[in-house]
Amino acid sequence: MVYLSFEWIGWMVGVTAVFWATPQPFKLMSLAIATAVFLIIYDPISCGILVLLTLITYGAARLPFTESKRLILGLTPIFILLFGYKALSKFSGNDLLTGTIIPLGLSYYTLRCAHYLIETYKGNSKQIPLLDLVAYLFFLPTIFIGPIHRQPEFSRDLRRHRWNSELFSEGIERIIYGYFKIAVLGNFLISRIFAESSDRISEDGSILAGYLLMVQIGLNLYFQFSGFSDIAIGFARLLGFRVLENFNWPYFKSNISAFWNSWHISLTSWCRDYVYGPVVAITRSPSLGSIATLIAVALWHEISIRYLLWGLYHGLGIILWQKGSQYWRRYPIENPTLRFLIKVSSIALTTHYVWFGFYLVREIQF
Incomplete structure (x- = not known):
């Protein structure tokens, strides 16, 4: 099914x-x-x-x-x-x-x-x-x-x-939106057109080939998974229920913490409430809380060394960002052009950090 x-x-x-x-x-x-x-x-x-x-x-x-x-x-x-x-x-x-x-x-x-x-x-x-x-x-x-x-x-x-025609209409629209993401954006544009174009312009085993594969994995994963969530949310609305949103434009976030607050929201919020909170309450260490939370997210997907490493990779990324943000807040940038360039660069860096993690999970087989 x-x-x-x-x-x-x-x-x-x-x-x-x-x-x-x-x-x-x-x-x-x-x-x-x-x-x-x-x-x-x-x-x-x-x-x-x-x-x-x-x-x-x-x-x-x-x-x-x-x-x-x-x-x-x-x-x-x-x-x-x-x-x-x-x-x-x-x-x-x-x-x-x-x-x-x-x-x-x-x-x-x-x-x-x-x-x-x-x-x-x-x-x-x-x-x-x-x-x-x-x-x-x-x-x-x-x-x-x-x-x-x-x-x-x-x-x-x-x-x-109760019956709500507006909610019902939203459900139909959301289901269509989800199918468009999966079938058109994910399956056709990314998995077929983008993949075929990547094969033509890069040699197998080259750095460019690896990079294009990484981009393909990251984009396809988002379109597929968020599309599935859209269909589930839309189906729930057809029945008169609103369920939790699962994605909020994660690839447009400027830091790894914001990414995880907008990617698979229902899982990350669950882990934040029931893993991060208790760990921080016991240890008084937000860093340990972040590591434990991302390891829990990883092992929920699969109990394996590669997912354990993936969880540590993202947990360490959040810790580095938290430490760095404390420093950056002391030196605010006034120039609007420079702020914009830093914002765009931060989004690109965050997205590539996430994509590289997805790529590693796919390539590591243990």
Whole structure:
């Protein structure tokens, strides 16, 4: 199942039609059932795991223990499943296993379960009825690609839920926008036209060839991933829900910290809240917090040496920028032309730093 298939378009159209045709008291149930049917058809193991995690999450929040014990008992099986599957798929050495072992959407719904438990523990979110939790976790638009939307905002939309023609129209526009990014900008212009042009003007193995490949990887990754997110966000709006934005023009940011605040926002904000904050609170070191956060982002993608190095690469980049910005703030530049040139240069440097990291992840195979 891929977003560019007519099959997925059929699911979006069918689920949306059934959802709005269902009487209000049964809308949530119909959407959860549709998601369960989807998972049973395409990945029944994932459906079973999601059911299990839903029960664990719901039960852990209500155990007759202290808040900290409930949190530990809930989070432990969630992260064992997530990182156990990722480690098994990486180190199994079985090509078939490697290609199929990670259940559909596991990386996304485990973090939603953890988010709900942590927010309940912190007192920022009240315990919700089982049906509301099921609706939150069995939410088809974001089930296997994200964004990792937050439970309080989802519950707010539940309370206010009604037909909104403007939101519905926004959803259609956003879906078209996402498909344009993936099919036209990513697949056609970058993966085909740009790649063919690069092959003609550069020799294989040359520095220019490596540079053009790096640019191709960086641009295609953005168009594909942000396009997927646009489709998921648009699908959610067709159903009357607003979910968290996932990208905010990341390649136009002038420093690496701003980049990570605008790239895969739902994941980086999750890690900032639940990794960076606690690490800084314990160590009083923003630098350690940055390193830990980017390592968490990296290992969420894949448990491997290459992603560990990628996380360290970006963590060190943020630390260097933080240290440098403290110095630059002492010497403000008054000349507007010079400020503009520095701004443009900073954007170019940041973008190439990010692209080089993507290139290394692709080229390093360990």
